[in-house]
Amino acid sequence: MKIKIYSLKPALYLLFCFFLSEIQSADKPNVIETKVDNPKSVLLVGNSFMYYNNGVHKPLLGMIKAEASLGKDHRLRSITINGSSLEWHDVESYVTNPNIGSFSITSKNKYKNYKIKGFDLAILMDCSQCPIHPDRQELFNFYADKHVRTLLDNGVEPTFMMTWAYEDEPQMMQGLENGYTKAGNRNNVLVLPVGLAFQASVLAYPDIKLYTKDKRHPSREGTYLMAAVMFSAIYRVSPIGNEYDYGLAPEVTKRLQKIALLSLDYYKN
Numbered sequence: 001m002k003i004k005i006y007s008l009k010p011a012l013y014l015l016f017c018f019f020l021s022e023i024q025s026a027d028k029p030n031v032i033e034t035k036v037d038n039p040k041s042v043l044l045v046g047n048s049f050m051y052y053n054n055g056v057h058k059p060l061l062g063m064i065k066a067e068a069s070l071g072k073d074h075r076l077r078s079i080t081i082n083g084s085s086l087e088w089h090d091v092e093s094y095v096t097n098p099n100i101g102s103f104s105i106t107s108k109n110k111y112k113n114y115k116i117k118g119f120d121l122a123i124l125m126d127c128s129q130c131p132i133h134p135d136r137q138e139l140f141n142f143y144a145d146k147h148v149r150t151l152l153d154n155g156v157e158p159t160f161m162m163t164w165a166y167e168d169e170p171q172m173m174q175g176l177e178n179g180y181t182k183a184g185n186r187n188n189v190l191v192l193p194v195g196l197a198f199q200a201s202v203l204a205y206p207d208i209k210l211y212t213k214d215k216r217h218p219s220r221e222g223t224y225l226m227a228a229v230m231f232s233a234i235y236r237v238s239p240i241g242n243e244y245d246y247g248l249a250p251e252v253t254k255r256l257q258k259i260a261l262l263s264l265d266y267y268k269n
Contacts, residue, residue, distance in 0.1 A: 027178065030185045032268040034234055036157045038070055039120035041101075042234070043156070044078040045089050045147075046125040049163060051080040052212070053220045059227035062244035067237055077101050077119070085127040085136065086143035095119055095154045121234065122151050123192065125161040128216060131179030132172060141183060148187040159190045159234070161226075164198035167215035173199050192233045194226050197263035201225060205255050221256065224248060228260035 042060075050056050057076040064074050077100060081088055094100060095118065104112050124147055130136040144160065151158040162180040165172035176195050184191035198210055210222035218226060224246045228239040239257040246253070 027181045031190045036120050040074050041119045042076045043119040043122040046080050047084040048082045052217050053223040056223050056226050059224050059246045060230050063231040063242050066242050066244040085130050091147045092150045119156045121157045123159050123161050132175035144183045161192045162195040164195040167211040193263050193267040194229045197229050197259050201259045225256045
């Protein structure tokens, strides 16, 4: 499966490039797609950025189910700790514990057991300032590398999710892009440029509010945009036209889908 951008107007793409030209990192990603095709079991490791609005795994799974070409039986598992950094997470225990995801209880109270085969892919994110804060940068790099080795040793493909700048501190974005891109290149893994998508959306569509009142955490629209970038990057399918709307207005989902796709294309080129 390949992402197609032929449906996007050239003018919109040029405008997007103009918006992001001021924050573009000197480094470009060495890895532009996942090694595993259509991962059925995905682990998300992070903090409150991932768990706001009932969790980014919800709209991500919704978009997956709405894309018939991907088939069925996808399982997503989100393990998040509020305020956490990668240092807080015992990733090895997440991928070696045979009980994680081994059962569910449906809305009709039906108990189901699942045969666990492990995770195909993991998405890692650090705290919002960890890649750029002088007291945390070295630890960000250390634990990013450590968790990548752990995942690879256990047959799980690692990826990083580039986080976003605070609403009132857009200057954070260049450092975040640089930190995550270097970590991705150093470990030869894919980086999901969610932060760039936030930045571009704020500039192109200021009427779409991506942040909550604290100017840090994602609104429902922000969580949907995060999911759209994940979906398109990991499953190599355009999000444009995906029918899962996460309860948002059609025009909002349409705009966010375009921003997600443009972000991926801009970042890897």
